[in-house]
Structures are given as C-alpha cells and as structure tokens.
Amino acid sequence: MDETTDPFARIRDRLGELLPGYRLDPEPVSATGQSQVFLAEDLRLHHRKVAVKVMAGYLSMHPGYRERFLREIQLMAGLEHPNIMYVITAAARGDDLLYMVMPRAEDDLRRRLERGDMALAEVVDVIVQVAKALDFAHDHGVVHRDVKPGNILFGGEGHVYLSDFGVAKGRFGKDLTATGEYIGTRRYTAPEVFNAAPAPKEAAESEPAPASPATPLERAGDVYSLGAVLYHCLAGRRPLDHLDDSGAEQAQRAGDIAPVTAMRSNLPAAVDPVVAKAMHVDPAQRYQTCGELAHDLAQTVGVTEAGSALPILRDIQERLRSERPEPAAAAPAPRPLLFSLLTPVIALLLLAGVLVYTAFEPDAGDGGDGTEAAAESDGPASEADDGPGPTVPAPVTGDEQVERRPVEGECVTDDPETWVVVACDSPEAAEYIYRIVVNPEDPNPSQPDHDDAAWLACGVDGVTDFEYYWRDTADETGAPWDPETGVIYYFMCYQEL
Numbered sequence: 001m002d003e004t005t006d007p008f009a010r011i012r013d014r015l016g017e018l019l020p021g022y023r024l025d026p027e028p029v030s031a032t033g034q035s036q037v038f039l040a041e042d043l044r045l046h047h048r049k050v051a052v053k054v055m056a057g058y059l060s061m062h063p064g065y066r067e068r069f070l071r072e073i074q075l076m077a078g079l080e081h082p083n084i085m086y087v088i089t090a091a092a093r094g095d096d097l098l099y100m101v102m103p104r105a106e107d108d109l110r111r112r113l114e115r116g117d118m119a120l121a122e123v124v125d126v127i128v129q130v131a132k133a134l135d136f137a138h139d140h141g142v143v144h145r146d147v148k149p150g151n152i153l154f155g156g157e158g159h160v161y162l163s164d165f166g167v168a169k170g171r172f173g174k175d176l177t178a179t180g181e182y183i184g185t186r187r188y189t190a191p192e193v194f195n196a197a198p199a200p201k202e203a204a205e206s207e208p209a210p211a212s213p214a215t216p217l218e219r220a221g222d223v224y225s226l227g228a229v230l231y232h233c234l235a236g237r238r239p240l241d242h243l244d245d246s247g248a249e250q251a252q253r254a255g256d257i258a259p260v261t262a263m264r265s266n267l268p269a270a271v272d273p274v275v276a277k278a279m280h281v282d283p284a285q286r287y288q289t290c291g292e293l294a295h296d297l298a299q300t301v302g303v304t305e306a307g308s309a310l311p312i313l314r315d316i317q318e319r320l321r322s323e324r325p326e327p328a329a330a331a332p333a334p335r336p337l338l339f340s341l342l343t344p345v346i347a348l349l350l351l352a353g354v355l356v357y358t359a360f361e362p363d364a365g366d367g368g369d370g371t372e373a374a375a376e377s378d379g380p381a382s383e384a385d386d387g388p389g390p391t392v393p394a395p396v397t398g399d400e401q402v403e404r405r406p407v408e409g410e411c412v413t414d415d416p417e418t419w420v421v422v423a424c425d426s427p428e429a430a431e432y433i434y435r436i437v438v439n440p441e442d443p444n445p446s447q448p449d450h451d452d453a454a455w456l457a458c459g460v461d462g463v464t465d466f467e468y469y470w471r472d473t474a475d476e477t478g479a480p481w482d483p484e485t486g487v488i489y490y491f492m493c494y495q496e497l
Contacts, residue, residue, distance in 0.1 A: 011036065014097050015054055019089075022101070024052065032439060034059055039104065042088075050088060051105075055098040068166065069098045075142055075165045076100075083133035085153065085163040106156065109149035113232060117264070120301050123233040124294075126152065127226065129160035131294035134222050137168075138214040138289070144168050147225035148188040149232060186245050186441070187238045190224035191252045192283060219290070220283035226290050227278025230297065234271060235263035239279070244443035245456050255281035270300045396421050406433045411497065424497075431467075435493040445483035448474070450491075458493030468493045 012024060021044045028036040035055050042048040059065045073090045080086070090100035109126065112118070118126075130152055137144060144165065151164040186194065231239045239257055240248040251257060257279060259272040278293050280286045287293040396402055396410065401422040406412050413420040414430035422428045437457040444452040450470055458468045469492040474481040476489075 011054060011056075011097070012038065015052060015099060018091070018095065018097060018099065019052065019101070022050065022052070034065075034438070040101070049104040050101050051103070052099055052101050066098060072165045072168070073100050075168050079137055079140060079142060079165075081133055081136045083129045083160055083162060084137065085161045103155075105153035105161065107154040109152040109154070109229070109233075112154070113149055113236070117236050118233050120267075122158075123230070124298050124301060125158060126160055126233065127230055127297055128294045130162055130226060130229070131290035133160075133162040134226065134290040137162075138219050138222065141212050141214055142168055143214050143218045144222050144225070145193055146185060146189065147222055147229060148185050149229060152229070187240055187248055187252075188225050188228040190221040190283070191249065191281070193221040193224075194249075216288060217283055219288070220286050223286045223288075223290055223293060224279055224283075226293060227275055227286070230278065230293075231257075231260055231275050234260040234267055234275070237263060244452075245441055253281065255279075268301060271297070274300055397423050399423070399426060401426070401428060406492075408433055408436045412494070429497055431494040432497055433492060433494045434466075435491075437491045437493065438489065440488055440491055442488055445486070447483075448481040450488055453488060454491055454493075457491040466493055466495055 012026075015024060015038065019040075021042065022040045023043055024038045024040045028038050029051070030037045035053055038052045038054070040050050040052050042050055055065070055069050059069075070091075070093060073087055076085060076087050077090070085102060088101040088103065091098045130147070134144060134147065142165070144162070145167050146164060147162070151162065153161040153163050155161060228239050240251050243251060257276075260275055261267045261269055261272055274293070274297050277285065277296075278287055287296070401413070401420050403418055403420055406419055406421050410421050410433050411424035411426070411429035412431050412433065413422055413428050420428070424432065435458060440453050440457040442450060442453040443456065447453075450472070454468045454470065458466045470488060471490055472481065472488045473479075473486050
C-alpha cells in the first residue's frame with residue numbers, strides 16, 4: 001500500500017530520519033486518521049521514555065492544518081507550567097512531516113474512570129491541578145476549548161498534566177477553526193463554545209498583546225468543561241450520557257442536567273450546587289475562574305461527617321490558605337488563587353488527535369472527533385519559514401477535472417466508481433461536498449449502515465435531502481460489522497446540485 005492510499009505509509013521511516021537520536025517502537029501505540037503516537041527512547045539521554053505525535057502525511061500537505069498543528073506546538077511551548085504538558089522537540093515550519101516529541105505519561109483520566117469510581121480525595125486532587133493549569137493558560141491569554149478526561153494525563157505519584165491544545169485559541173493569534181466547525185467535544189464543551197463561529201478577521205487584527213489575560217467570557221467555556229469533567233469523576237459517567245447528541249445539545253442549552261447525587265447516591269449533597277454552578281447555561285453565572293471552582297469543591301468536601309479533614313484535602317486546604325495573598329491597595333477584591341500540589345515528573349502525551357481534516361485517502365484508517373471545515377490561511381505566517389513547504393492539490397477551475405479525494409467545499413461528478421473533482425460552476429458538477437466528519441459519534445453502534453450516525457454527522461440546518469459516503473473498519477477488513485469493536489472512520493457529506 002503506497003502513500004496514495006495509506007496516509008501513514010513510510011511515516012515511521014521518515015520519522016527515523018528526522019529524529020536520529022530516538023529509537024521508535026515498530027508500531028504506534030495509538031492512531032487516528034489525523035495522527036499517530038509512537039513510543040520511543042531518547043538514546044542520547046539515558047534511554048528516557050518519550051512519545052512522538054506525528055501528523056498524517058496528507059494533512060501535512062494542507063496549509064490550514066499545517067498551521068493548526070504548528071500553532072499547537074507554539075502554544076504548548078509557550079505555556080511553561082508544571083501542570084501543562086510540554087514539548088521536548090518538534091518539527092520546523094518547513095519540514096515535510098510534522099511531529100512533536102513529549103514526555104511519556106503513565107495513564108489518563110479517561111482510562112482511570114473506565115476502571116471504576118474515584119474517591120472524593122482523588123477527584124479533588126485532579127480538579128485542583130487541572131484548574132491550576134487552566135488559570136495559568138487563561139492568565140496568558142490562551143483558552144483550551146477541549147478540556148475532557150482524555151486530555152488529562154497522569155505522571156508519577158498522581159501528578160496531572162493538561163494536554164492537547166489542538167483547538168486552543170490564543171489572544172495573540174487568529175482563530176484557526178472554520179465556519180461550520182464544531183469546537184471541542186460534545187457533553188464536555190459549553191454550548192456557546194461548541195457551535196461558536198470563528199472570530200472575524202478584523203477582530204483578530206485588533207487583539208490585545210500576548211500577555212493580555214483571557215476575558216471572563218472566554219474563561220467561562222473552560223470553567224464549564226472543568227465542571228463537566230468533575231461531573232464525570234463524581235457520577236462515574238459523562239453528563240447526559242443517556243441521550244444522543246441531539247438530545248444532549250438540547251438539554252445543555254436548557255440547563256437540564258441531572259444532579260450528580262442522582263447518579264451516585266453516596267456523594268454528599270453539597271457537591272450538587274458546585275457542579276450546577278460550574279455548568280450553568282449562562283456563562284455569567286458560572287465561577288469566574290477555574291481556581292474558584294476548585295477551591296469551592298475542596299472546601300465543600302474537605303471535611304468528613306465526623307469533623308476531620310481527609311488527609312489529602314487537609315493538605316490542599318493548608319496550601320490554599322498559605323498561598324492566598326493580601327489584597328493590593330486600590331485593587332479589586334482578589335479572587336481565590338489556585339493550588340500548589342505535587343512535584344512535576346516526566347509524562348507522555350497520549351493525544352486523541354483533535355485536528356480534523358478535509359482531504360484524505362480512501363483506504364486510510366481515518367479518525368478524529370467533530371465536524372470540521374477547511375481552515376484557511378490568511379497569507380504568510382508571522383514566523384520566518386525554515387524552507388519551502390509541501391505543495392497541495394491545485395483547485396479545480398473552469399472546465400478542468402481531476403480524479404482525487406475532494407476537499408470540503410468542492411464539487412464532484414455523479415461517477416459512482418471514483419471521485420471526479422470539478423469546478424462547482426461546471427456543467428459536470430452533480431454533488432457538493434459540504435462536510436467531512438471523521439470518527440463521528442454513533443448513537444446506534446449495532447446499525448451496520450450507520451444511518452443515525454450519518455444524520456448526526458451530515459444533517460445541517462435547512463438540509464434534509466443530503467446523501468453521504470462513509471467508510472468504517474468493516475470496509476477495510478472485509479469482516480462483518482462488529483458493534484463492540486467497529487469504528488466509523490468518516491462520513492463525506494454531500495448535496496445533490
């Protein structure tokens with residue numbers, strides 16, 4: 001299988017050339033249609049264990065997604081904090097293959113929750129550390145926009161790292177998400193963020209300096225997400241887990257979320273108001289910072305019914321008291337600050353790629369989450385190029401046509417055997433590709449033709465007569481569809497012209 005059909009063909013060999021000082025495992029430890037993660041050893045530094053995230057070759061040819069991957073590297077490199085995952089080394093702007101090397105983690109919160117309920121002390125410990133990372137990022141003008149259990153990693157001795165800044169937005173740069181694109185992950189992302197349109201270009205040009213903190217409204221989205229993570233930790237399941245995506249969206253917008261104590265009866269009733277405030281449908285009614293949420297949680301559950309503090313919570317409370325500064329003269333009343341916890345250790349970034357794509361190969365094991373539109377580049381990047389970047393397929397204009405995978409927003413003929421891409425004003429144009437969705441959620445996994453998943457992925461406002469193409473693991477392997485293990489790689493949504 002060559003690079004025209006396999007997006008990761010020869011990718012490990014090329015990584016070996018770009019990273020001669022590292023010994024990569026033969027196979028990736030995780031993979032989606034956009035990226036793979038290889039475990040590796042740093043041969044020059046006592047065989048230190050690391051992880052290498054590499055972007056699919058076909059996405060490396062797309063300027064919009066190159067820019068998004070490079071922006072993620074830039075944000076992670078610029079946020080030096082003990083609870084934020086860091087980059088050891090990464091690709092240069094002109095490299096043909098985009099990658100970044102990070103420490104290796106021992107676990108992540110998603111897998112930890114799959115193993116069973118968490119003790120209250122453990123939950124508070126995690127929320128405190130993530131809140132500290134988020135408030136630091138917010139103070140430096142960066143909002144994460146995809147806080148969820150899979151992006152919360154564990155190092156040694158319970159140390160927590162926040163990872164995956166793939167859809168994060170810095171106040172010093174334009175929003176690289178595109179119109180029609182979903183931001184974040186349903187059930188963890190605030191409703192006003194999930195369907196948000198990117199900022200207009202003129203707003204990006206007039207943004208404050210890099211040191212300008214995030215606004216209260218920008219912080220509120222991450223506060224909601226941290227509240228949703230707290231809900232999952234306490235209840236043992238995602239918020240609105242019993243509903244499909246459409247129902248979950250309606251319930252989110254109505255603020256109709258069941259109390260966590262209804263899911264897990266042994267929780268103290270005092271946690272319900274904390275979660276409810278964090279996930280309030282009105283951003284102005286939420287906690288002002290993630291630190292305030294974590295502080296309120298620690299104070300709420302830090303004392304047992306017998307009147308003695310749990311040991312780990314007692315330590316957290318002591319740190320809170322010792323770190324709270326005196327108010328400065330003529331300054332507004334201080335907000336509660338975050339918490340200082342455990343010593344940082346080396347960790348691995350196990351990212352589920354949040355990058356999405358608009359061009360891919362037919363036999364690729366595509367993955368990802370959310371519905372994405374092509375990100376556009378507004379001229380050259382601010383940094384100097386290290387060399388010429390790879391080329392992308394030329395747009396089809398006039399009476400031209402070409403056989404290849406279409407990009408979102410392009411038109412194709414009605415040829416049932418292959419993709420013939422033509423200009424949308426061509427008389428040969430029969431179908432318009434209006435959306436490409438990778439790794440979509442499937443409300444009915446036992447349904448082999450994925451009709452329900454297709455409607456959620458391809459249905460758009462005002463469109464009811466859509467069609468779709470799709471590929472899943474049954475297509476690639478030839479085995480029957482197995483709802484327990486099967487994965488839908490992508491839907492390509494189109495309208496007949």
